Amino acid sequence: MLDILIHGGQLIDGTGAPRRLADVGIRGGTVVAVGDLQTQAAHRRIDAQGLIVAPGFIDCHTHDDLLLLEHPAAHPKLLQGVTTVVSGNCGVSLAPAAPDAPPSLLSANAPDPTGSPRRHPTMAAYMAELRAAQPAVNAAVLVGHTTLRQHAMDDLDRAANADETVRMQAALQEALDAGAIGLSTGVYYPLARAATTQELIDVAEPLRDGAGLITMHIRDEGDAIDEALREALAVGRAVNAPLVLSHHKLIGSANHGGSVRTLALVEQAARSQSVCMDCYPYVASSTMLLPARVASSTDVRITWSKVEPEAAGRSLFTMAAERGMDPTTLAAQLVPGGAIYFAMSDEDVDRILAHPLVMIGSDGLPHDPVPHPRLWGTFPRVLGHYVRQRRLLALEAAVHKMTGLTARRFGLAARGELRVGAAADVTLFDAEQVLDGATFDLPVAAPCGIRWVLVNGRIAVEEGRQADDRAGQILRRVPV
Ligand SMILES: [Zn+2]
Incomplete structure (x- = not known):
């Protein structure tokens, strides 16, 4: 008996290989079967028809x-x-x-x-x-x-x-x-x-x-x-x-x-x-508010300022124009703080x-x-904007850069690929809908198209909503 059966989805396994129709069977936090598993019994079945099934x-x-x-x-x-x-x-x-x-x-x-x-x-x-x-x-x-x-x-x-x-x-x-x-x-x-x-x-x-x-x-x-x-x-x-x-x-x-x-x-x-x-x-990048960075940027947005908290979210250049000041001089007055640099x-x-x-x-x-907005938007933005809308890279290649490639490089054993024996970290998304919701004007916004997320075989996001289960672990590095 499986704990969870994810069935009917297109599997992108994280290695960069082309997607294929395959079910994923999970027991005790581990992927125990991959393939045609329709006849297998499971405590919980997740219908993944129309979705991509990828490593977390x-x-x-x-x-x-x-x-x-x-x-x-x-x-x-x-x-x-x-x-x-x-x-x-x-x-x-x-x-x-x-x-x-x-x-x-x-x-x-x-x-x-x-x-x-x-x-x-x-x-x-x-x-x-x-x-x-x-x-x-x-x-x-x-x-x-x-x-x-x-x-x-x-x-x-x-x-x-x-x-x-x-x-x-x-x-x-x-x-x-x-x-x-x-x-x-x-x-x-x-x-x-x-x-x-x-x-x-x-x-x-x-x-x-x-x-x-x-x-x-x-x-x-x-x-x-x-x-x-x-x-x-x-x-x-x-x-x-x-x-x-x-x-x-x-x-x-x-x-x-x-x-x-x-x-x-x-x-x-x-x-x-x-x-x-x-x-x-x-x-655009983001870090501390550093006056020396202002001149090389076409715009600078303040993310926080100890001196002027109400400056958060505003354009430094607009504020400088309003005050008849040079932006670099104004930046020096707003430190300590943080900023976004368009450069x-x-x-x-x-x-x-x-x-x-x-x-x-x-x-x-x-x-x-x-x-x-990278805090809330990075991964769906790659999949929606760069893969689907701009066709900069194939979906399988993008998923590899978020999963298998990373796990290998960081030595995170049994992560980043969906295969038998791997940890059951799984993300199910709709490739036609996935997109970042966060923008520079409204940076705290959930993305769309991410439907299910499993962490160590436990459901963490269900139908796009976060569940209460918290099943994260501290991962050690296993050199490869
Ligand atoms: Zn850094």
């Missing part, structure tokens, strides 16, 4: 560390068909943080300026709280290099010394032992900018020979992107660890079209080291999205009052 999507680039503790139902993710998130990206994780540590960067935009009261001195302590929170999605956790710096150094405006490096290595090792899958870095950002290439290599030593992977928000995504890519590739090579280049993009009109060159550079490196990229399907080209986004080494990651910022 893996959001490989998130900042959901705190979301999973405070809002374990994880609505923005589950309603998109996402069943696994990789948290702790861009150098920032919740652990390790001593009880007297400054508020995490993840909660810097919380309405209460003291930020989250949660402090986890070790990754093991964070993992224990995550487990207790019972999130609705699976989580694979990275430890952030910037967080390690805050933990081990008293002055972040220089490179780490030998003692500090040893403390960071020990904290990284503790995190790996506790179940973290690797290290993330964000030397683009002020708190990590002073780190040298050698510091990154030294801190990453516990990852050697694939003991963990490294994801990198590179030092520059504009004029100096080639040099920044070479630095990241050198770090991955030096410790022989799989490398993921985060949210690959080219910023500023002078650099538009440069993806021909940057993708060739990464392809060349991929012949001799493990490297891949992730990307979100929008021409990429469609041509680059298309080329990067379609590239075989690129996975889908939302980079959604779940605590922004008026967030970038």
